[in-house]
Amino acid sequence: MRVCADPDNLPYSHQDGSGFENRIARLVASDFGLPLEYAWLPDRRGFVRKTMGAGLCDLIVGVPADFERTLNTRPYYRSSYVLVEPETHLSSPASFADPRLREWRVGVQLVGDDLATTPPGHALALSGAVDRVVGYPIPGAQPAAARMVHALERGDLDAAFVWGPQAGFYAKHASVPLRLHYVPPPAALKEQPFVFAIAMGVHRGDRALRERLDDFIARRQPEIDRILADYGVPRLPEDAR
Structure with missing residues (x-):
């Protein structure tokens, strides 16, 4: 399981594995029975192009659900x-x-x-x-x-x-x-969003991985919720505006 992530961007990710997206990535890799590898790059302009676009990884653990540069899963939290x-x-x-x-x-x-x-x-x-x-x-x-x-x-x-x-x-x-x-x-x-749904992003053509991750989120949502709670992430229900 090759993941693109920022090496120093807590609470999301860190090279020492202490971010909540690191923990979610470990849960995904364990569920899929795969070793976990990272392509590290600061999350700045060109992040997706320089990582996933360059073939260095297959998954970004946290992207806006409507992000256009990746094919996105169902949301796993809203904040x-x-x-x-x-x-x-x-x-x-x-x-x-x-x-x-x-x-x-x-x-x-x-x-x-x-x-x-x-x-x-x-x-x-x-x-x-x-x-x-x-x-x-x-x-x-x-x-x-x-x-x-x-x-x-x-x-x-x-x-x-x-x-x-x-x-x-x-x-x-x-x-x-x-x-x-x-x-x-x-x-x-009212047209200015304050609440954003967060999903996982994969290569835009990789529908098989997206469907597998959707299934993972549906099955393991309670464990994902516990990880988010450990980091104090405030979450809103699906119908929040």
Whole structure:
């Protein structure tokens, strides 16, 4: 079982095998009765082309379910951007209209080559919270999610909107108690997805492997769920919007 993965991208994957996608890959290989091999490459521009496209591997354990560069399995989890905040807050915002989000220093991740904001950044801008928003570019000595959680630990931020799997992992390892809270997107951004389904990706012509993996997910979903829970990954039901 040849897997493409980033060698230093926790909580997803790491060369020492400590990511949750590493554990899921081991479960797949064991179920298929195959040895597990990796093609390691940082997950940057051209990742699929330089790994799977170059014939170095057959499986990417985590891709968006509608990812166009691979043939994708059924989703095995759905997550969302969530608000990470200190447990000392008496209550969590129920919506982006909460006035505290215009008063707090709120961190958001900046993605892509043009450092575009993530969906919560758009929602905060719509609510008039632009002046207090702090952007964290994805590139850096540490993942943006880790830098945001460290800022929460120091008190440099009051809250942060972070992609779910990263939020759960880094909040779980924070030096101060933090909690995660799902804030539904405003109605004005109903076409902007906040929730994403995650699947496994294979070569676009490899329908046999895709079907075998679909069967694996159906049979071993409870074990996959336990792995995700170990890493604090917040999950939403299939009909989440």
